[in-house]
Structures are given as structure tokens and as C-alpha cells.
Amino acid sequence: MGTIIEFRNITKRFGPVVAVDDVSLTINEGEFFALLGPSGCGKTTLLRMLAGFELPTRGQIFIDGKDISRAPPNRRPVNMVFQSYAVFPHLSVLKNIEYGLRMDGVPAAERRARAEAALSLVQLEGYGERMPDQLSGGQRQRVALARAVVKRPRVLLLDEPLSALDAKLREELRFEMSALQDKLGITFVMVTHDQDEALVLATRCAVMNKGSLMQVATPADLYEFPASRLVADFIGSVNLFAGNVRSEEANHAIIDLPELGISAWLDHGTGTSETVQLWLALRPEKVELMKRGTTDRPPVMEGTPPGYNVAAGTILDIAYLGSESVYDIRLDGPETGKEGKRIRVIRPNLTRWDQEDFTWDEPVWIGWHAEAAHILQQ
């Protein structure tokens, strides 16, 4: 699993707009790599530079160690699935798929055989003679996929490949694409603004914002160990509390959280000093909800590990989503009488009655384990 693609200090300007800003990135052979970020952050531009439709303003791009920064599109070992699919409307499905092979001078018999094989790969056997306007959106997407992979590229590029499809079809095609990549073993580079799509499909993700790379990591690492508040907020939802280190040990730390009026235990050291501004990031599903009743003492729980953190609050709102319920909770905060921070808690509905456990305006305890929170420095 060596490096197959390397972006080295790539910058792309369109007049005054800096679409891609000094991006350096390596992608390994066989990866399903996703470029993830909000609309307009430069994902497509980065992909188009890889395909050869845009030339970098500065920097170099290598494929298999060869500098292809300025090579024309037809001289690069990559093929692209376009966001609009770009299936040629005047050619039949089979002719569409054969097009690339015809350009390469592959003999007719082999061309036909390979195109038929590609058709069955995307489960469109028997559709070869159809014209594109006789296909559904999902089928056209498959034709675009077959047309690209039939050329056996080193890298397959996909620009928002599922964004034009309805939700159900999207889910179906996600699994198919994943299976296709396993079967072909080709490196996939996909652009998407849909975090679910990236998390489900990718083996590794780059999160982009305003032309810059924010973080490159596996989906699980992006979610559990985001590098910044921006990434934490973009991938899933997150509760953020400002704080400082109060005491730092090798295997744990205590963080002051003035907004909550408590100090929280952390299962690892932060490597910073007391003066550094930190943020405690807490995913909603990692927070537990407990009845408070009228007592003002935190619950003492059987078998609770040291460092379990508790704060008091009141339920403001409940959203019942079937599989889970989302609770919007107002924390009591440091000063009585003043409104405290809000926190979002997700609780799975493990039995049919769980959703009735809590109600509006109910006083509750929220708690989280020392391992649940993640510390951000930016």
C-alpha cells in the first residue's frame, strides 16, 4: 500500500478567489479517499486538478511518483464520474461505455467484451442498446461508473456521485460502490459535502474548509478525535465547553469548566499548561441522563469509575426520533438565577417505554465518563 497520489503545496486561484490554498496531501493505493467539506470549500477544484481540467496556480501533483501537474486529461491514468454524470446523450449505453476504449484504439471485439463485463459489473446487463434518455438517474449514474472503470484507471475520481439521487437510492448505491471498490481494488477519490456518505464509504477522509485542509484521518478518528472545533462541529454534532487545565497528571487531567461551574475529569493528560484556552468536546450520545427529583446531591452510583462527571440541568425540549430521543437541556450553571449553557443529549430508546422516562421541564442530572470527552486546543 504505497503512495499513489501526492499533492505538494497545491494552490489554485480563480482571479481573486483562492479556491485551493496550499494543500499537501498523500493518498495511498487502494484507499477509498473522501474529500469532505461545505459547499464552495474547493473540493471539486482539487479533484479537477487531479483529472487535468484545471491547472494548479502553484505546486505539483504526482501520480505513481510522476509529476502530472501539467499533463492533459487524456494523458493521466485517472477517470472521472461527473456530478452530472455527463453520459453522452447521442450514444447508446454500450457505445458510451466503449467510448474510452475506442479512443485508446482497443480492437472492436475486445472493446465489446470489456464493455459487456463493465455493464454486468454495475448490474445493467441487457441495457446496452438503450439510449441515455431511457434510463433513470440511478441507471445513468451506473453507466457513468461503468464508462470510467472499463478503462481500468489507476484512480477513479467521483464528484458528488450520489448527490442527485433520492435518499433510498443513495443508500443502495453506497453499498454498491463500496462493493465495487472492493472488487476492483482501484483507488477511489470521492468529493462530497455529505458527512454520512464520507463516513460510510471512505477509508480515509480529508476535511476541507475555505480551500485549506483541516484534518486528514479515518472516519472514526474524525468523529472521536477531531483536531479542531470546526471539524468537530462539521462531522456530527457536538457540545463545546471552554475551559482550562487545573491539574495535569500523566494518566489524567482535571479541567475547570467555568461555564458549568464544575471541574471535569479527563482520562488522559492534555500536554498543556493552565494558561492555555481549551475546549471540552462532548458528543450528544456520550452524555447520560439521570433523574434528579428534588435532591441536590449528585447521584452516587454503584460501580462508577473514578472521574465520572455530573452536572445539573433542566429539560427544555425533547425531540422523539423513534430510534432515539434528542434532549435539549439547560444546565444550571455557576451562578444561581442566571441562565446556564445548553447541552444536547441523545438517548437511545432501548425499550418501547424509554421515551416516557423524561418529560419537559424536568430537573435532571447529566453525566459523562472521563473517556467520553475530547479536548480541543483550537
Added chain:
Amino acid sequence: MANELDWHRNKSGFAALLGPPLGWFLLFFAVPMAVVWAYSFGTNSGIADIEISGTFANYARALEPLYLGILGKSLAFAALATLICLIVAFPVALAISFAPPQLKTWLLIGVMLPFWTNLLIRTYALIAILRDEGLLNMALTSAFGWAGVGPLAIMNSNMAVMIGLVYVHLPFMVLPLYAALDRLDRSLIEAALDLGAGHVRAIFTIVVPLAVPGILSGLLLTFIPVLGSYLAPDLLGGPDSQMIANVIERQFKRANDWPFGAALAFLLMYLTLFGIAAQAMMQRKRPVD
């Protein structure tokens, strides 16, 4: 009262708006056409009198070899000029459709600019360029005179007529082609390049086939006026460069044979209508895209 202008309730009131344009159409198009059509079945009964005798003699005469020959030559001239227009206009239209948006407007204005200049003036300007001591020959002799390239005798030849026809009718071809090419999804061209085509192959395998509707309307829009051209052969051509419109003009003027001129004119129009119908049929057969 407030609803007088509501077209839902007052359909006949709005239909009345059709009156003026309909009257205009009848008075200035349908009636004169009908008169000339009637003439084509008439005979000259005096210097200025025409008797509508219902004869087909004028049409029979129009189909005599002499006139059929001129008609055939006109068709050939028009076909060649239209083809040259297509070959010249396609790259121009393609370039305009790929130009940056601000520049596009100016380029299109540049293409249409000659339309706003009198045809006669443009044709005389062409004479100034093409004649023996014209601008073209001056440039040629000053640049290549040392190599023995002398002045070319272009004026008063079929070549001059062809140059004139192409020059005058280029915008008729550029505009429909531009309209078709500008609509083309750019990612189709990128897909072709991505799949291994060079630019030239991408143009011939993707752009041209998808521009066929635009090419057809361009061909028709150019061919019809070229076929009826009168000034270019008259002013630029030699004795054997006459086209059918010159013959028709002569019947109405010098020969003073209106019935025969009318028959020739209508023969030309039948041909044109036939061409339009054929093109409409071809368009209909194509799947809607």
C-alpha cells in the same frame, strides 16, 4: 369594469388585438403574394397589361434547359457557399461559446455588426478589396511581390461571387450554431477528454453530433437567402455568374415579362418551402432532448 383587461373573462376582447397584425400581414404579404402568384398563370397582353389566362406556359418555359441550368447552378452555388459558411462558422461559433462571458457579448455584436450596414455598401466595400488594384492585391504584391506573386484577377468571376456570398451570409450560420453550442453541457466535452479523446476527436465525436439540430437550422437559414442572392452575382460576378434571382429581376425590369418572372420566383419559393418542410421533418424525427 375592472375586469375588462382580464383575458380569462374577455377572450374576444383580447382576440381583437390580433386585428392590426393580421391586417398588416394580409395587406403587405398575402395579397401581393397572391397577385404575383396569379401573374404566374398570366400572359402579357400589352406593354403594361397582364391577362390572367390560367396558362401553364410560364412554368413550362421556366423548366426549359436554359433556365433549369441557371437554377441548377444557383443551387450548386448556394450549396457550396452554405458549406463554406458552415466550415468557417463552426470554429467561430465554438470559440465564442467558450469565450469569457463579458467578451461573448462583444463578439456576438461583432458578428451581427455587418447586418446593420446596408448590403449594397458592404458589397461595394468588397469590390474595393477584391478588384485588381484593390486592398487584397496591394497587400499581396507588397508582401510577396518579390516572389513573383502578382495581382490576382478575382473580380467578375465565380470566385468573387462565392467570396461575396460567404461573407454576406456568415452571420446566418454563426448565430444558430452558437445557440446550439452554447447550450452544450461542458462536462460532456470534459468527459470525452477524460476518457482519452484529444480536443479534435472530442469535437468530432461529441460536439458536432450534439450540435446537429443547430447545424441543420444554420444550413437552412443560410441556404435560403444565398439561393435568392442577387447583389453579389450582379456586382461581383462575370457574365457566367448569374444566379436565378438575377434572371427573375431581369424579367420584372428589362424584359418586362412579369408573368414569366412570377413563375420563376414561385418555382424558387416552392423549392424553399420544400427545404423547410424537409428540415422540419428531420427535426421531428429526432428524439426530444
